[in-house]
Amino acid sequence: MPKDSKLKEEALLYHSSKPEGKIEVIPTKPHSTQKDLALAYSPGVAEPCLAINKNPIDSYKYTGKGNLVAVISNGTAVLGLGNIGPDASKPVMEGKGLLFKIFAGINVFDIEVDEKDPEKFIQVVKAIAPTFGGINLEDIKAPEAFEIERRLKAELRIPVMHDDQHGTAIISAAALLNALEISGKKISEVKIVVSGAGAAAISCTRLYKALGASAENILMCDSKGVIYKGRTDLNEEKLEFAVETSDRTLEDAMKGSDVFMGLSKGNIVSPEMLLSMNSHPIVFAMANPDPEIDYNLAIETRNDVIMATGRSDYPNQVNNVLGFPYIFRGALDVHATDINQEMQLAAVRALAELAKEPVPEDVKQAYNIQDLKFGKDYIIPKPFDKRLITKVSMAVAKAAIESGVSRKAITDWKAYEKELEERLNNTSKNS
Ligand SMILES: NC(=O)C1=CN([C@@H]2O[C@H](COP(=O)(O)OP(=O)(O)OC[C@H]3O[C@@H](n4cnc5c(N)ncnc54)[C@H](OP(=O)(O)O)[C@@H]3O)[C@@H](O)[C@H]2O)C=CC1
Numbered sequence: 001m002p003k004d005s006k007l008k009e010e011a012l013l014y015h016s017s018k019p020e021g022k023i024e025v026i027p028t029k030p031h032s033t034q035k036d037l038a039l040a041y042s043p044g045v046a047e048p049c050l051a052i053n054k055n056p057i058d059s060y061k062y063t064g065k066g067n068l069v070a071v072i073s074n075g076t077a078v079l080g081l082g083n084i085g086p087d088a089s090k091p092v093m094e095g096k097g098l099l100f101k102i103f104a105g106i107n108v109f110d111i112e113v114d115e116k117d118p119e120k121f122i123q124v125v126k127a128i129a130p131t132f133g134g135i136n137l138e139d140i141k142a143p144e145a146f147e148i149e150r151r152l153k154a155e156l157r158i159p160v161m162h163d164d165q166h167g168t169a170i171i172s173a174a175a176l177l178n179a180l181e182i183s184g185k186k187i188s189e190v191k192i193v194v195s196g197a198g199a200a201a202i203s204c205t206r207l208y209k210a211l212g213a214s215a216e217n218i219l220m221c222d223s224k225g226v227i228y229k230g231r232t233d234l235n236e237e238k239l240e241f242a243v244e245t246s247d248r249t250l251e252d253a254m255k256g257s258d259v260f261m262g263l264s265k266g267n268i269v270s271p272e273m274l275l276s277m278n279s280h281p282i283v284f285a286m287a288n289p290d291p292e293i294d295y296n297l298a299i300e301t302r303n304d305v306i307m308a309t310g311r312s313d314y315p316n317q318v319n320n321v322l323g324f325p326y327i328f329r330g331a332l333d334v335h336a337t338d339i340n341q342e343m344q345l346a347a348v349r350a351l352a353e354l355a356k357e358p359v360p361e362d363v364k365q366a367y368n369i370q371d372l373k374f375g376k377d378y379i380i381p382k383p384f385d386k387r388l389i390t391k392v393s394m395a396v397a398k399a400a401i402e403s404g405v406s407r408k409a410i411t412d413w414k415a416y417e418k419e420l421e422e423r424l425n426n427t428s429k430n431s
């Protein structure tokens with residue numbers, strides 16, 4: 001049986017083994033005696049209700065709200081599978097829940113909403129927001145995703161982040177900075193081709209520009225080809241990236257480029273297109289589950305490529321799993337009202353720097369790799385690196401405090417670091 005068919009079969013078995021799915025709810029307080037029930041439920045439960053009624057911020061003290069994130073989708077852009085609907089999106093949302101928990105000790109309710117209309121979707125999320133300490137929007141297609149996130153950020157006082165936009169932007173930017181360093185190229189000079197002009201691609205490209213990429217060196221393509229000045233079918237976000245060019249296809253755009261950022265669809269880049277790029281090309285084929293070009297095909301086609309995909313089964317996994325658990329951890333711990341650009345840039349720097357530090361033995365063991373160090377095949381930390389929680393979450397919490405969006409101070413950073421380590425240890429013990 002081919003490797004991929006075997007994996008597909010195993011994935012169905014993994015999900016259907018008892019208990020079905022990937023997450024469950026576990027009580028956190030004693031519940032085995034009459035006294036316990038009198039505290040947990042009626043009559044005792046009335047006391048925290050009344051306290052919160054008097055002082056709403058006490059919901060962080062008496063309930064699990066402060067460590068509970070909603071992963072919410074309407075199923076309109078599920079991975080690279082497209083608009084497969086809310087029911088079919090649930091395995092991904094449960095998966096995000098699993099990752100939030102194992103990597104950052106954050107509880108998740110996954111919520112799949114049968115609503116495509118942006119205004120109605122916004123009203124649904126606003127109505128359920130009191131339950132949560134934060135909202136992670138997931139797999140909602142562009143352009144609706146932009147307005148949905150903008151409105152929810154403006155109208156709610158808890159951190160809201162569309163993971164496909166900003167999680168992806170943070171991780172890919174950190175990996176890009178490191179790949180550029182390895183290839184000896186400057187971000188302000190490289191020619192960048194972005195395949196995709198959706199939620200992930202637009203937001204990632206905005207961040208690359210904030211980090212120094214030059215607008216005239218960027219060519220973005222959607223399903224119809226290059227986004228050029230004069231195209232009449234462009235929405236507001238795509239128009240932001242329209243340039244004067246005679247290139248019309250992805251194939252045209254890739255000629256002589258230094259960087260390819262794939263946030264579109266699997267298997268749309270051919271070996272010939274890869275060969276038309278400049279020396280030491282950087283290729284992040286991030287579409288899931290199938291990258292824009294297969295990892296093995298790319299490295300067989302040219303050995304100077306710095307190659308990354310969104311998948312766990314190849315080197316250089318550029319995937320937002322490296323971001324959302326730690327970004328929300330830092331934001332929740334200071335009761336942040338937002339996840340702003342300062343917090344995002346702090347996460348980029350922390351991730352990029354961590355990749356340059358020696359890799360711990362347990363990470364090497366988890367991936368069965370003896371020799372793992374900063375270089376072409378290791379441009380970004382591995383998801384099983386236990387230092388991510390301290391490095392990234394602390395950087396994010398600090399940036400939240402310094403940029404004025406926190407509502408809770410951290411004064412003893414050493415104690416906070418220890419608390420983060422303990423959270424991770426407790427989560428692994430329970431796994
Ligand atoms: N590795 C990672 O961490 C992440 C990867 N992704 C991946 O990025 C992809 C896009 O996700 P997202 O932005 O949320 O989805 P959206 O639906 O918002 O955007 C999809 C974009 O892909 C474009 N597209 C479709 N087919 C092609 C094609 N043949 N050539 C060029 N562009 C094409 C669409 O073009 P048009 O506008 O014309 O419809 C659209 O602009 C998915 O594959 C997803 O798995 C997303 C987030 C994180």
Ligand SMILES: CC(=O)C(=O)O
Pocket residue numbers: 078079080139163164287288310319320321
């Ligand atoms: C990784 C992810 O969020 C996606 O592919 O949509």
Ligand SMILES: [Mg+2]
Pocket residue numbers: 079138139163164
């Ligand atoms: Mg996603």
